[in-house]
Ligand SMILES: [Fe+2]
């Protein structure tokens with residue numbers, strides 16, 4: 001799916017389905033952090049006008065997703081607990097170059113890869129959950145996250161040569177698959 005080099009393991013799907021409350025709480029935090037990441041790009045690169053406009057759009061949509069997931073949690077009587085951290089995202093961020101201008105490109109492509117993996121995981125959940133309400137919930141969200149993947153990669157091609165973007169995305173996608181392979185399949189969106 002998208003640029004990803006691997007599918008999630010069945011162990012992750014099974015664990016997620018058995019712990020949907022935990023998945024929902026982690027998911028709400030992921031949406032909040034996706035909004036924060038988009039906003040952080042506007043802080044770091046305010047001079048990139050087109051990018052800033054698109055990041056504001058993404059941040060608004062991610063905040064709406066946060067609200068949607070949080071509302072669902074409250075409605076179902078699930079306790080919203082503290083963020084337990086995200087090994088996957090933390091590791092992806094270590095791949096971002098410290099050099100200018102590659103740091104900007106890598107930040108966009110890491111953003112794209114997180115969207116792509118979220119999308120893949122939502123598609124697994126949409127396919128396997130029993131509740132038709134949750135099937136629709138995850139299907140709607142995966143379409144939106146796929147759109148965000150496209151926005152991040154389109155911005156990268158706006159500021160860098162297409163071939164540079166293609167090559168670096170390929171390198172980072174291979175490393176992303178290695179990180180996913182190390183995951184312990186815990187009941188979190190990127191577990
Ligand atoms: Fe989202």
Ligand SMILES: [Fe+2]
Nearest residue numbers: 034115145148
């Ligand atoms: Fe997103």
